Amino acid sequence: MQQMKNIERRQFLKTAAGSSLAVMSAAAGAQSFGFTPNQRYPDPAIQILDPSFAKYRIYSSSVEQVATGFRWAEGPAYYAKGGYLLFSDIPNNRIMKFDEATGKTTVFREKANYANGNTFDRQGRLLTCEHSITRRVTRTELNGKITVLADSFEGKRLNAPNDIVVKSDDTIWFTDPLFGINGEWEGSRAKSEQASTNVYRIGTDGKLTAMITDIVNPNGLAFSPDEKKLYVVEWKGTPNRSIWSFDINADGSVSNKTKVIDAADQGALDGFRIDRDGNLWCGWGSNGALQAEPTDNGVRKVYELKAKSQDLDGVMIFNPQGKAIGFIKLPERCANLTFGGPKRNRLYMTSSHSVYALYVEAHGAV
Structure with missing residues (x-):
């Protein structure tokens, strides 16, 4: 009889655990996907396409799935002081938080206006691209108050702010494509009021300036380590998705538009880091x-x-000349990534329904 009770108890606990997982998955708003890390070192998921990439691979490091259960994970930003990663779950209209110390993922902000790109400024304040409904760039102050930095240009609403970076002079640069207003999946459908899809700069005086106006749906962006170049993804490139580089002039203007990477007719560039x-x-x-x-x-x-x-x-890795030197194979499409960890050598990759991480012998430029 006692044995039967023990069996029944184990069966109950098993069922309850399954129910709890189902509830957790439903709460996350998407199916959680299992992941089996590679058992052998070096991890075959890290592919060397050119010998120059070998020095960035850690022999005894492998790809880890640190969180799952999202509809479309995007906009990762690492906060060094707190030891956590923030990222957007766009269709679920929220920003999530992954804590490195505990390994737990929680909701950081509900009703996030379909936030996409995030970053932290040099004062540790969160900058967010709210790419639908509000269609604005905001800053979360250290006391939690939200300040609107930009929501219109020349009297007309922005399109759908997408990705964002901060230069060492404290100017803020962001892209403004149409994705957040093109449909109902990542926000609400709306008409564009701007004549073009631009890359903007917010000056330290708060002035908003359109720096690049000839890229169709600019997406990810980043500065070179010396900040002499700005790289921008053209999502709707002709004929293919591309990354362009621009020289940053002494007066802050940009010039010398040069194609660095062409994704060919099969690859999809999105977010990137340097x-x-x-x-x-x-x-x-x-x-x-x-x-x-x-x-x-x-x-x-x-x-x-x-x-x-x-x-x-x-994740495809290119050298500064635009040559593919390495590839990190994932079970889901990677939309964006960032370097985190205390040494800025842990690569966090927001990939469709999940977030993956990999320690590398490279360090984020910022």
Whole structure:
């Protein structure tokens, strides 16, 4: 009888645990995905495309899944003083917090106006691109108060602020594509009031200036380690998604637009970060391009992707000259990433439903 009771108790606990997981998954708003790390060192997920990348791979470090259960993870920003990572779960309209010490992920902010990109300024204040509904850039003060830094340009509402960086002179630069107002998934559909999709700078005096106006849907952006160049992703590039570099002049203006990276007709560039050596660590995945002709799968004719997502999902690393030198293979498409940890050598990768991490022998430039 006692044995039967023990079996029943174990079965109850098993069922309860399953129910709890289901509740947690439902609360997160998306299915949680299991992940099996590679058992062997070096991790075969870290692929060396050029010998120059070998020095950035740590032999006994492997890809870890540190959080899962989101609909579209984006906008990672690491707060060194607190030892935590913030990131956006855009369709669920919230900002999440991953604590390195406890390994726990909690909600940092609900009703976040479909926040996308995040970063911290040199004073430790959170800067956020609210890319739908409010369509503005905000700063969360150290006392928790939210200050609006920009919500319009020349009397017209911004499109959908996307990604954001801070220069050492405390100027704030952000991109303003259309994604947050193009549909109902990552916000609410709305009409654009701007004539172009721009890269803006907020001066220390609060003045908003359109610095780049000839990129179609600019997305991720970052400065070179010496801040002499600004790199910007053109999401709707012609013919492919690309990264352009611009020289930063002494007066703060930009010039000398140069294409550094072309993602070809299968790759999808999104967010990226730069290490101290000037390498570009880029979120990577399929851009959804279809084959010209359908394939008969035995049941029906289907237009397949030009390349399999499982072959593209991850992080592509380019040297400053635009040559691909390394690839980190992930089970989900990586939208964005940042360097974190006390030494800025832990790469956090927001990837569709999950967040992955990898220690590397590279350090974030900022």
